[in-house]
Amino acid sequence: MDGTRHDGGKSVTIGSIGELNAFTSRRGFMRLMGLGGALVLLPSIVTACDDNNDGIGLGVPNSGATVTIDFAKGDTAVLQFAYALEQLEADFYTQVAANFGGSNLSAAEQAVLADIKNHEVIHRDFLKAALGSNASFSLTPTYGSLNFKDRTAVLGAARTFEDLGVAAYNGAAQYISDVNNLLVAGKIVSVEARHASAIRDLIAPKSGEFAPQAFDDAFYPGKVAASAQGFIVDKLAFANAPTSSAFVQGPNKNGV
Amino acid sequence: MTDMNTQLLDAVDPEIMSAVGARANEIAQGASASSKLVAALALGSIPIALGAISRDVYGQAPSDVLDVLQFALTLEYLEADFYQRGNAATGLIPSTDATIFTTISAHETTHVTALQSLISGKGATPGTKPAFDYTANGNLPGFGFLPTQYATFLAVAQAFEDTGVRAYKGQAGRLINDKAALTAALTIHSVEARHAAEVRRLRGNKGWITLASRDTLPAFTQGVYDGEDNVTQAGVNLSTIAASNGGASGASEAFDEPLTKQQVIDIVKAFIPALR
Numbered sequence: 010m011d012g013t014r015h016d017g018g019k020s021v022t023i024g025s026i027g028e029l030n031a032f033t034s035r036r037g038f039m040r041l042m043g044l045g046g047a048l049v050l051l052p053s054i055v056t057a058c059d060d061n062n063d064g065i066g067l068g069v070p071n072s073g074a075t076v077t078i079d080f081a082k083g084d085t086a087v088l089q090f091a092y093a094l095e096q097l098e099a100d101f102y103t104q105v106a107a108n109f110g111g112s113n114l115s116a117a118e119q120a121v122l123a124d125i126k127n128h129e130v131i132h133r134d135f136l137k138a139a140l141g142s143n144a145s146f147s148l149t150p151t152y153g154s155l156n157f158k159d160r161t162a163v164l165g166a167a168r169t170f171e172d173l174g175v176a177a178y179n180g181a182a183q184y185i186s187d188v189n190n191l192l193v194a195g196k197i198v199s200v201e202a203r204h205a206s207a208i209r210d211l212i213a214p215k216s217g218e219f220a221p222q223a224f225d226d227a228f229y230p231g232k233v234a235a236s237a238q239g240f241i242v243d244k245l246a247f248a249n250a251p252t253s254s255a256f257v258q259g260p261n262k263n264g265v
Numbered sequence: 266m267t268d269m270n271t272q273l274l275d276a277v278d279p280e281i282m283s284a285v286g287a288r289a290n291e292i293a294q295g296a297s298a299s300s301k302l303v304a305a306l307a308l309g310s311i312p313i314a315l316g317a318i319s320r321d322v323y324g325q326a327p328s329d330v331l332d333v334l335q336f337a338l339t340l341e342y343l344e345a346d347f348y349q350r351g352n353a354a355t356g357l358i359p360s361t362d363a364t365i366f367t368t369i370s371a372h373e374t375t376h377v378t379a380l381q382s383l384i385s386g387k388g389a390t391p392g393t394k395p396a397f398d399y400t401a402n403g404n405l406p407g408f409g410f411l412p413t414q415y416a417t418f419l420a421v422a423q424a425f426e427d428t429g430v431r432a433y434k435g436q437a438g439r440l441i442n443d444k445a446a447l448t449a450a451l452t453i454h455s456v457e458a459r460h461a462a463e464v465r466r467l468r469g470n471k472g473w474i475t476l477a478s479r480d481t482l483p484a485f486t487q488g489v490y491d492g493e494d495n496v497t498q499a500g501v502n503l504s505t506i507a508a509s510n511g512g513a514s515g516a517s518e519a520f521d522e523p524l525t526k527q528q529v530i531d532i533v534k535a536f537i538p539a540l541r
Contacts, residue, residue, distance in 0.1 A: 175455050199454060206472060220368060
């Protein structure tokens with residue numbers, strides 16, 4: 010590994026921390042990076058910048074590095090996992106809303122998406138507040154070539170995010186030990202399911218698509234991360250995670 | 266292990282022994298447990314440990330989990346029966362909406378079967394389907410799935426689905442030590458939320474609940490929505506966070522609220538005379 014990133018023929022060589030910090034916004038950095046794929050940083054750089062002791066591998070600001078969620082932290086880890094996903098969702102819908110101008114989404118569809126944007130930003134900021142010092146990590150989402158002004162592309166991605174969110178919360182609940190935290194997760198997951206239903210109904214109105222299964226998915230965190238990773242520049246990693254073989258499956262048995 | 270322990274083990278439900286073994290391993294690896302249970306396991310006494318662990322593994326007690334499952338079964342019986350009658354009623358559901366309700370009906374019927382299996386699997390007998398009163402104890406006079414009553418059918422469907430979401434949410438904590446039951450309940454819970462959003466949107470409402478609004482539902486359903494206007498979560502007041510994201514409406518929509526078992530009973534007893 011040489012600090013050089015190859016992305017669709019373009020390459021960017023990261024020479025120093027200073028160059029990375031020179032980008033004034035995450036968005037600007039993502040544009041430079043051409044969007045998509047994983048950013049590879051020299052381990053020494055990552056280590057050098059991980060100067061907090063909260064168990065989170067905090068990468069270089071405005072770039073991306075390994076973000077580690079340590080399940081030894083118990084419920085805190087589950088909430089951090091949720092916080093990571095809500096960061097992704099909140100960012101996605103914020104971009105969607107920012108691209109309503111010139112979009113071929115109908116006014117009614119935009120109203121639904123604007124509501125969802127509000128909910129996801131509130132989820133993200135709530136988890137940040139609840140986690141306090143354990144929320145000191147920030148993921149950099151990436152959407153590849155997704156056209157935010159295209160209805161089909163936006164709704165398709167939204168469906169992916171919402172279904173994944175439902176499966177993530179349903180699957181992670183078994184690692185929660187405090188009933189109050191379980192309740193908070195429950196309060197959020199049903200709203201994610203309402204979102205999923207609405208998005209799916211926009212895509213295929215009055216079909217059975219709003220609820221394609223009698224039992225929703227409950228995914229092992231590693232399975233969620235594998236799906237989410239395609240939308241996150243940072244490397245989402247787990248430490249001390251329970252094994253997938255110990256994961257308690259939901260009735261549809263497709264969680265691992 | 267003593268002979269007495271072996272004989273006891275042979276007589277115990279394999280599922281319970283599996284839970285005991287798994288729980289003992291967790292405790293050996295540092296999981297928290299009651300002092301009684303730790304002492305019993307340290308003594309190597311299966312009879313004593315069984316008594317302690319039955320409460321530990323299954324929450325307050327195995328009967329607690331069973332109570333949740335039986336309660337959920339009652340609600341699913343109600344929903345399944347309601348949609349079966351709706352789908353069977355000539356001229357009630359417009360053909361444009363038929364797929365929605367055959368989908369929901371199939372799910373509720375599957376939920377009934379799954380809960381019956383879970384209950385049977387724990388060595389208990391699933392409760393039987395109660396009788397239902399779809400006039401809601403007189404609140405919906407004359408309602409009988411007639412062709413002119415689709416609006417009422419939709420209103421009741423919304424009330425049932427939004428109640429179902431809140432009911433499962435309120436019971437999840439009692440399942441926290443029975444991961445299989447918890448995961449089953451949660452994967453039903455979120456499907457009920459999908460149903461709720463679909464029916465709400467079909468009625469021209471948002472898919473999510475704003476403040477404590479029952480929208481255009483009749484007043485007797487207000488208990489379905491009371492408390493949904495909560496904007497403080499886990500001690501975090503969302504007013505500032507939500508200020509530029511929908512305000513109190515957005516904050517209330519972003520979180521669904523639980524109902525206690527008694528609150529659910531107070532809602533559904535209009536439809537279930539046995540609970541009155």
